[in-house]
Amino acid sequence: MLRDETIQRVLRFRDDRDWRQFHTPKDLAVSLCLEAAEPLEVFQWSGGDTSCRGKTDKIREELADVLSYCVLMADVCGLDLDTILEEKVEKNEKKYPVEKARGRSDKYTQL
Numbered sequence: 001m002l003r004d005e006t007i008q009r010v011l012r013f014r015d016d017r018d019w020r021q022f023h024t025p026k027d028l029a030v031s032l033c034l035e036a037a038e039p040l041e042v043f044q045w046s047g048g049d050t051s052c053r054g055k056t057d058k059i060r061e062e063l064a065d066v067l068s069y070c071v072l073m074a075d076v077c078g079l080d081l082d083t084i085l086e087e088k089v090e091k092n093e094k095k096y097p098v099e100k101a102r103g104r105s106d107k108y109t110q111l
Contacts, residue, residue, distance in 0.1 A: 010072065
């Protein structure tokens with residue numbers, strides 16, 4: 001999980017620049033979606049090369065952008081990242097029980 005000090009640093013970066021005023025849930029959702037697509041650029045036109053080898057610096061940068069927007073959106077919406085992630089994992093554990101899902105990529109409705 002993200003450490004509280006890391007989360008606070010992201011929020012402090014925003015607040016030091018007085019950017020919270022621009023961070024509506026809608027605008028953060030748009031930004032999050034746009035940033036979430038950017039890791040695809042790392043693999044664009046790579047053909048059969050699907051590994052991370054030689055691409056980790058760019059992947060790190062793109063994932064950091066995505067995580068930053070997750071922190072900002074959670075803050076604006078009053079959500080705790082640990083709590084919402086734990087709840088989602090618990091929900092997925094029920095939808096994808098190990099005995100049915102292990103080694104399979106089927107959607108839970110197909111298990």
